[in-house]
Amino acid sequence: MSNPIVSPQSPRDMAAQLRAVNYLADEGLSTTAFLAVAMKRPLLLEGAPGTGKTALAEALAKALSIPLIRLQCYEGIESTQALYDWDFSRQILHLRSLEAAGSTVNPDELEKSLYTERFLLPRPILRALQGGPSVLLIDEVDRADDEFEAFLLEVLASNQISIPELGTITARVPPLVILTSNRTRELHEALKRRCYYHWIEHPGPARELEIIRTRLPNVDEDLAQKVVEVVQSLRNQGRLRRSPGVAEALDWAQALNHLGGLEIDSDTAALTIGALCKDQDDREVVLESLKSVFPT
Secondary structure, three states, X not given: OOOOOOOOOOHHHHHHHHHHOOXXXXXXXXXXXXXXXXXXXXXXXXXXXXXXXXXXXHHHHHHHOOOEEEEEOOOOOOHHHHOEEEOHHHHHHHHHHHHHOOOOOOHHHHHHXXXXXXXXXXXXXXXXXXXXXXXXXXXXXXXXXXXXXXXXXHHHHHOEEEEOOOEEEEOOOOOEEEEXXXXXXXXXXXXXXXXXXXXXXXOOHHHHHHHHHHHOOOOOHHHHHHHHHHHHHHHHHOOOOOOOOHHHHHHHHHHHHHOOHHHOOHHHHHOOHHHHOOOHHHHHHHHHHHHHHOOO
């Protein structure tokens, strides 16, 4: 039988375990993650893109030494993409093999033989319920519609699903569920009530610098400082359609480092704008910031 998730003993312990896998959580986030694990509650993370919501689920899986199972939500997603489906091609082959063998199985028994676990295709939620301890990441749940959100309520409340042909499947060890949202739409209160909640802010300068140092130890200290200076300035200006996240800061630091680090000029730095700027309308604002930091 599978063992339950081994919970860290304190928020400080949680922060240390996350740091060990290169995820730097502040006191609020490490406390929230600790409580979600200890209380066995789903954790809903909201915040701007690039603030580390998905990365936290990945880090928790590594820190707790359990698998990560990811369900990427999108507009129009249906429960079959999340739960299970039947392997139609294998069912057809099964029927043909019975016909070739001259089987005399009655129709009711034949139908039952088609709907067994042999032909079941488990999707992310069913895999998380059937397996041992895991982190189930339901990513960008705000992209799904109201019907899918209502379906999630039942799963989160009971940790079980019903398959008409097989019966009810209940998790022996409930997964640690992490839901993320970029707030493209407001989630229903019923879903929020079932979750522990945390809003992830963009990190401040000191923490962002520490993240770059930790994740990219080969990047020069002064270059990392300049990256943080530009990224923080762009966020604070409030002029961009899409502010760069931590992921973009890391990508940009890596790109600059590959091209020569502090030795490059503003023209060369401008060639790396694709790592930092993901919107053409923001391009000129970003270029201005680069010129203020790198020599012409």
